[in-house]
Amino acid sequence: MGLTYVRGLERLVEECAEKLDVIEVEPQTFWRKRPDGTVGTDEEALRRLAGLPGARLLHSIGDPVGGTVLPEEEHLRLLGELADRMAVPWVSEHLAFNRVGGPDGFRTGFMLPPRQSPAGVERAVRSVRAMADALPVPFAVELGTNYLRPRADELGDGAFAAQVAERADCGLLLDLHNVLANERNGRCTVDELLAGLPLERVWEVHLAGGFEYRGYWLDAHSALPDEELMRLAERVLPRLPALRAVLFEVTASAAPGLAAGAVRELTDRLREMWLPGGPAAVAAPRVVVRQVVGGPSPEEWEAALGGLAVGREPRTALERELAADPAIGLLRELILEFRAGALAGTLTHTVRLLLLTLGEAGVRELVAGYARSRTPGLYATEEASAFADHLRRVCPAVPLLPDVLELDLGLMLVRLDGEPRTVTLGTDPAVLLAELGAGRLPVAPPQGRYRLRLVDDRKD
Structure with missing residues (x-):
């Protein structure tokens, strides 16, 4: 039993320590893209992680293996190194795509459902094998959330995942909240999906909470x-003969509203569901897989869906067909929210200044304009640098913005490589930091020429 971990969950992990056998880490949250374009690991963050209880698992979130674009070699190297250092028993990644290939390729900023066709199985198997071959430990794929309407020209969700897992000879991560959300959003029922899966390949289960938004369960x-998901877990966990880990997923932003006692009760309840009678080792009968002929190629599917998701207007027949699905509007909104969140977490003082000056609607419009001008980056620091360039181009009427932006960028670069930096400002930085840190708009702060030396003091 365990928790997935991101920075900000330390209190919850510490208060539930005696109930946790394992902590699952998202490795990309420990990677940093340096100013020279290389990617490295945040060693100080890893040192803090080493003090947390339990064993470790790695759950990758940046190189999904359901699409046509192979995982990036540099990421595979970093992932393999972390798997070795943390002595994990396996690594997992999502059966989805977040990159569109070709000469004008781009990232989508969100994991999107792959083309569920025989050709899509072929492409996914190739990607799964590429990642599995680069790792020093076994590899599993997670069935993702799919907000799109089902299509007549696609394999069922369970059949697609089953064919990929069996042909690539990998494990499965069964996220029960994902499959319940898919049922609630009009895709196949949970029982239909489970009947199509090789349950003997499920090594890991995830559970989480969500909420309803715009007619979708997110x-x-x-x-x-919720109780429906817990009843589902009670039915499913004993049917998984190879199950070795059950993880509760929660975001850092939701953690303050969670009582540690409730999380401890959750782990106890799940442990009782899973362990008392031992694994049943009896899978449900397999369903008959329908034949799929025709439809778009995986490459056409990814270009169309990816382009629509990042806000491009439909041009082809497939894009117009997909654009009629209400989920496209939802995906665009979710991607924009993720990008805005990355900026708020990186350019903290800048975003606060913008909110205090322009209001939420004004900032939303500003970020939307930025998003239209540039497709998403993988790293929050990439988004921050690009957004800073956008602000310099559009020059919003926000007093103090150049100084606050310079200060935030300096802080970001110091955190990236640990090297001290000096920034020159026209406004007293002590006043800027104090007022914005307290959520107040600086009023007539002292002006002049201020040189501020920034250092990384996280080791102190």
Whole structure:
């Protein structure tokens, strides 16, 4: 039993320590893209992680293996190194795509459902094998959330995942909240999906909480599992003969609203569901897989869906067909929210100044304009640098913005490589930091020429 971990969950982990056998880490949250374009690991963050209880698992979130674009070699190297250092028994990644290939390729900023066709199985198997071959430990794929309407020209969700897992000879991560969300959003029922899966390949289970938004149930990791999900877990966990880990997923932003006692009760309840009678080792009968002929190629699917998701207007027949699905509007909104969140977490003082000056609607419009001008980056620091360039181009009427932006960028670069930096400002930095840190707009702060030396003091 365990928790997935991101920075900000330390209190919850510490208060539940005696109930946790394992902590699952998202490795990309420990990677940093340096100013020279290389990617490295945040060693100080890893040192803090080493003090947390339990064993470790790695759950990758940046190189999904359901699409046509192979995982990036540099990421595979970093992932393999972390797997070795943490002595994990296996690594997992999502059966989805977040990159569109070709000469004008781009990232989508969100994991999107792959093309569920025989050709899509072929492409996914190739990607799964590429990642599995680069790792020093076994590899599993997670069935993701799919907000799109089902299509007549696609394999069922369970059949697609089953064919990929069996042909690539990998494990499965069964996120029960994902599959319940898919049922609630009009895709196949949970029982239909389970009947199509090789349950003997399920090594790991995830549970989480979500909420309803715009007629969809979102996989938001925002709360404890609801009772319907717990009843599902009670039915499913004993049917998984190879199950070795059950993880509760929650975001750092939701953690303050969670009582540690409730999380401890959750782990106890799940442990009782899973362990008393031992694994049943009896899978449900397999369903008959329908034949799929025709439809778009995986490459056409990814270009169309990816382009629509990042806000491009439909041009082809497939894009117009997909654009009629209400989920496209939802995906665009979710991607914009993720990008805005990355900026708020990186350019903290800048975003606060913008909110205090322009208001929420004005900032939303500003970020939307930025998003239209540039497709998403993988790293929050990439988004921050690009957004800073955008602000310099559009020059919003926000007093003090150049100084606050310079200060935030300096802080970001110091955190990236640990090297001290000096920034020159026209406003007293002590006043800027104090007022914005307290959520107040600086009023007539002292002006002049201020040189501020920034150092990384996290080791102190």
